[in-house]
Amino acid sequence: MRPIQSHLLSRRHLLQLSGLSSMGLLLGGCGLNAFEGIVGKTFEPLNQSVEALLLNPQKPVPEFPASAIEPEALLINTFGSTPQLDPEKFRLTVDGEVNNPLQLSMADIKKMPLTSMIIRHVCVEGWAAIVQWNGVQLRDLVALVQPKANVRYVYFKSADGYSESWDLASALHPQTLMAYQKNSQPLSADNGAPIRLASPIKLGYKQSKWVTRITLVSNLLTSRGYWEDRGYEWFAGL
Amino acid sequence: MTSNPAKNSQARRPIVSQAILAKIFHWLNIISLLLMITSGLQIYNANPVFGGRGGWQFPPLFLLGGWLAGGRHWHFAAMWLFGINLLWYGLYIFITRRWQKRFVSSKDLKALQKGQNPKRKAYAWHRLIYTVIIPVLLLAILSGFGMYKPAQFHWIVDMFGDWQALRVVHFITVPIVILFAIAHSLLALKVGGSRLIESMLW
Numbered sequence: 001m002r003p004i005q006s007h008l009l010s011r012r013h014l015l016q017l018s019g020l021s022s023m024g025l026l027l028g029g030c031g032l033n034a035f036e037g038i039v040g041k042t043f044e045p046l047n048q049s050v051e052a053l054l055l056n057p058q059k060p061v062p063e064f065p066a067s068a069i070e071p072e073a074l075l076i077n078t079f080g081s082t083p084q085l086d087p088e089k090f091r092l093t094v095d096g097e098v099n100n101p102l103q104l105s106m107a108d109i110k111k112m113p114l115t116s117m118i119i120r121h122v123c124v125e126g127w128a129a130i131v132q133w134n135g136v137q138l139r140d141l142v143a144l145v146q147p148k149a150n151v152r153y154v155y156f157k158s159a160d161g162y163s164e165s166w167d168l169a170s171a172l173h174p175q176t177l178m179a180y181q182k183n184s185q186p187l188s189a190d191n192g193a194p195i196r197l198a199s200p201i202k203l204g205y206k207q208s209k210w211v212t213r214i215t216l217v218s219n220l221l222t223s224r225g226y227w228e229d230r231g232y233e234w235f236a237g238l
Numbered sequence: 239m240t241s242n243p244a245k246n247s248q249a250r251r252p253i254v255s256q257a258i259l260a261k262i263f264h265w266l267n268i269i270s271l272l273l274m275i276t277s278g279l280q281i282y283n284a285n286p287v288f289g290g291r292g293g294w295q296f297p298p299l300f301l302l303g304g305w306l307a308g309g310r311h312w313h314f315a316a317m318w319l320f321g322i323n324l325l326w327y328g329l330y331i332f333i334t335r336r337w338q339k340r341f342v343s344s345k346d347l348k349a350l351q352k353g354q355n356p357k358r359k360a361y362a363w364h365r366l367i368y369t370v371i372i373p374v375l376l377l378a379i380l381s382g383f384g385m386y387k388p389a390q391f392h393w394i395v396d397m398f399g400d401w402q403a404l405r406v407v408h409f410i411t412v413p414i415v416i417l418f419a420i421a422h423s424l425l426a427l428k429v430g431g432s433r434l435i436e437s438m439l440w
Contacts, residue, residue, distance in 0.1 A: 201389045237389075
């Protein structure tokens with residue numbers, strides 16, 4: 001009888017252990033969810049300093065051959081409507097703490113040097129797509145408006161009401177583009193026509209579509225961006 | 239340890255005790271893995287690795303964070319606990335040479351191949367299983383790091399082939415860890431009874 005009894009005992013212990021672990025799961029499923037905001041706020045500064053440390057502001061991210069482009073993989077995400085902007089009437093405002101604020105037409109922008117890159121676009125949801133973006137380097141636009149020495153952040157306003165803010169180093173990265181072509185075709189309205197942000201060094205939600213205004217500032221405002229204000233991390237570096 | 243079911247076996251049982259650092263490691267590892275897995279499944283649900291949008295999602299019971307951003311907050315907080323715990327434990331087992339004494343050895347492998355003693359074989363299996371989980375945990379960190387910073391660590395993504403392969407590998411570590419936890423508990427029970435399990439936890 002003994003061995004059977006000790007077997008039963010073991011089983012009871014096993015049940016105790018499994019009870020312990022499912023209690024953990026239940027705690028996770030209900031109680032701990034309430035703390036996600038606190039957990040995020042507590043660890044975001046640490047994670048952000050690691051991300052800023054990892055970012056090499058001058059070094060381009062390796063690109064892919066044209067054969068690697070995945071034309072169907074880029075999913076469409078919007079928070080609201082899809083603006084239909086007239087490219088003829090469209091003006092991109094670049095202003096803020098600068099000496100030479102500008103309003104540029106698409107024709108003005110297309111006269112500037114064209115940069116093409118084939119990069120991996122990574123969405124916060126977990127999917128990724130290899131995409132070719134063609135456009136102007138944001139650093140060229142920034143140089144045109146002659147920012148003041150204290151500028152540290154860049155705000156992007158979109159025609160649909162979306163907004164974003166970036167650290168200056170990431171904005172000046174050589175592969176941070178104001179893109180007006182995707183896979184060598186003019187941008188579609190769904191992808192942000194006539195012009196959008198594109199970069200391999202930030203998550204997709206940082207890459208605003210339908211950008212109408214770029215504002216250079218020395219401090220972050222109360223609003224740090226549409227998704228950031230709702231709890232997503234601000235730096236979102238890759 | 240005792241094979242004869244003697245009436246007074248309680249008195250003759252050797253005292254099983256574990257190093258306090260091994261206990262601390264076990265507890266922190268259990269807690270951090272529970273947080274990593276539940277928050278990881280929350281992130282998974284935003285775009286299932288298998289099936290993408292519209293793919294099967296894990297039920298809320300197994301999730302942590304409440305929504306994608308909450309899952310990410312927990313995941314990228316608990317990663318520090320999980321990673322640092324594994325790091326100091328790694329240093330500890332190398333410095334104390336526990337790595338040579340307490341983990342699988344060529345003797346265990348020989349026992350598994352040629353051994354006749356079922357107790358010796360169970361012991362060898364036990365050591366083998368808890369040794370091979372360590373590279374799996376390191377793989378979870380490597381693949382996770384590749385997904386967290388794919389631009390700065392593009393070579394990690396390249397190592398796994400492509401993005402989907404990286405996601406699959408990172409996800410597969412979850413069922414492996416769960417199966418490991420079950421096998422590890424059962425083998426510990428077989429090798430040392432409930433006393434062995436309790437000695438590692440309390």
